[in-house]
Amino acid sequence: xxxxxxxxxxxxxxxxxxxxxxxxxxxxxxxxxxxxxxxxxxxxxxxxxxxxxxxxxxxxxxxxxxxxxxxxxxxxxxxxxxxxxxxxxxxxxxxxxxxxxxxxxxxxx
Amino acid sequence: xxxxxxxxxxxxxxxxxxxxxxxxxxxxxxxxxxxxxxxxxxxxxxxxxxxxxxxxxxxxxxxxxxxxxxxxxxxxxxxxxxxxxxxxxxxxxxxxxxxxxxxxxxxxxxxxxxxxxxxxxxxxx
Numbered sequence: 001x002x003x004x005x006x007x008x009x010x011x012x013x014x015x016x017x018x019x020x021x022x023x024x025x026x027x028x029x030x031x032x033x034x035x036x037x038x039x040x041x042x043x044x045x046x047x048x049x050x051x052x053x054x055x056x057x058x059x060x061x062x063x064x065x066x067x068x069x070x071x072x073x074x075x076x077x078x079x080x081x082x083x084x085x086x087x088x089x090x091x092x093x094x095x096x097x098x099x100x101x102x103x104x105x106x107x108x109x
Numbered sequence: 110x111x112x113x114x115x116x117x118x119x120x121x122x123x124x125x126x127x128x129x130x131x132x133x134x135x136x137x138x139x140x141x142x143x144x145x146x147x148x149x150x151x152x153x154x155x156x157x158x159x160x161x162x163x164x165x166x167x168x169x170x171x172x173x174x175x176x177x178x179x180x181x182x183x184x185x186x187x188x189x190x191x192x193x194x195x196x197x198x199x200x201x202x203x204x205x206x207x208x209x210x211x212x213x214x215x216x217x218x219x220x221x222x223x224x225x226x227x228x229x230x231x232x233x234x
Binding site (some may be wrong): 046051 | 168220
């Protein structure tokens, strides 16, 4: 099973600042089958990024994903008030079972 | 509008069974793989099970293998999760989710782009 470790656990930032979230896999993820999701309290997760760097439909371009192999990053260029939430990475593809990281909470400083 | 609506959750005693349903609308259900993902109270996301568009590829998390069965019915545009031998640790909000890409012969090669609002399962005596 591929274990995904997200860091930091909590990120305290102000609106307008840049957020950098990390996701490290216990083994290389083939073909960059890595996704990022946003979840707000009381809501279902929302797909932000798939295939490590492709934005899902309707996702603002302040969200970007990068990385390959074992190390992946989600960057929010300038935080908007609605971006404060929990973010999860997820690996899919050749390695089953599918797994999620433990999440990073982005909170208002 | 693409929509997934889960139902069937509730309070159940340990060792008993429950069947979850997910009604899909707004897209061609037959073209997409589907998944169940759960979230225990205050915890993160856990993938439970996935199924390809034609049911030819199915997978389970180790924690539910042998106890849960995923299935789909194209005539009813519905996804199901039969949960047997339920345990306290199965208590969670269960989400139904749609695969991002269509036509894959395997359930595991796409992210999940549409999610329902979830149905709550509580296993307790």
